[in-house]
Amino acid sequence: MRIKYIYQQFFSHISILIIAFIIVSLLFAHFVENMVYENKVKELTEYGETILNDFDRTGQEFVFSQYQHVLSSQNINFSIFDQMGRVVYPVSTSSPQTRITEEGWKWLSLGEKIVTKHNIKWLDQDVSLVALPYMGNGELVGGILLISPISGSREIITEMNQFLLYAILITLSVSFLLSWILSKVHVSRIQKIRKATSKIAQGDYNAYIPASNFDEIAEMANDFNEMVDQLKSSNEEIDNLEKRRRQFIADVSHELRTPLTTISGVIEGLKNNMIEEDEKEKGIQLVSQETKRLIRLVNENLDYERIRSNQVKLSKERIQVKEVLEVIKDHLLLQAEQKNIELIIDVDEQSMVFADYDRLIQILINITKNSIQFTNQGSVSLRGYQTDEKTIIEIIDTGIGMDKHEVEAVWRRFYKADISRKSNQFGEFGLGLSIVKRLVELHEGKIDVISEQNIGTKFTISLPIKSS
16 A cells, blocks of 8 residues: 555644644643632632631621522522531521431541532532531531532533634644645655656766755755765766777777788788798798787786786885986887987986886886887986985986877876877887886875977876885
8 A cells, every 4th residue: 555655744743733632632621620620619618617617706697697698699509517417507498408428427527528529419400519517625516518500610611621622623723734834845855855866767967956954854865965976976987997998999909900910911921922032031020020019918918907906016125226227228228229319317326216126127118118219319318316205216308298188198008199100119009108107006106297299208206215
């Protein structure tokens, strides 16, 4: 059975209010009834005590007739009885008879009054009854019996109950209206969350809810908005990963296709004797170069995946910066001279770096190869110095440089600053700099690049002196 939330809210509010009003009404009605009867008994008791006191003071029976005249106008009757229960005043058949029980006489003989608030009949009327003892020398001499019909009291009670009923009806009407409005407000807020959830389910991650800190629903809206931000961020990351996956497949396919096509063409030429005898050696060398190129591409991919997934363990040690830079210069000097590039080393003799030797060489060779690749008849400077907390290594070239967009994208896998330039075999796959960045991060360091077109590029590596 499906019941809308607004009706659940409304009925829960109203049922609580109705139950509360019923309980309060019953208690109030009982309180009013008791109060009216108590006042009536108190009034009869005061009259009886006054009559007995005046009679005791004067000793004259005319006191009774005076009070009889006054009290009859208030619909109150009284009678005087002796110790035997006989009515001595007034002597009339219409006067109230004592009809006091044995237990009542015991209380009177002890000097206690008898009270009956209601549920007693006299002359076919429901009445309130009070009997007061008159004591002489410690013994019961007689007493006074006062009777008043409770019809007037019931009228008061009925009138009070009517006013109470009107108040309850008015209050319930206002409560119904307020409960319906509040239920609508709460349901409307929940509906906003529901609609936003539906939008998200349909792929719209811009479904935000006005939020505040008013109550739990507002806090839930805040949490919902945070969830939307996280889902939006995750979805964007998934989209980026999917784009990168597609780009990776396209790049790898492109990189593999070129050498494989070359190898296939040369092998077919050799197989079908389509290559001249004096050109066969050259063809075999071309196959060898393209095979090495494929091996290098596969190795770089495997190395990148190991580094990215933190499967590489570093063996850090203190290394002299000058020694490392000298190794880099010796390794790449021939390639630099082929392009009329001067390799310059500028390093402090005392500078040390805390790093894995093999991986540091890999980092610096990758960056320096890129600098040589995009520099013609200029210079590439290798600088190193040490501060109190870190070691700084800079590779600065006077090459063609990059624009702002290329600087931001240079760390991406398979990215090439200029896809048309493949004159140099080193760094041509676009994997080197992405590997470099990850290796620097594994060293808990930082790498930055600054470049201007036709001026040059500067790579700055910052490594901590001690590992955290």
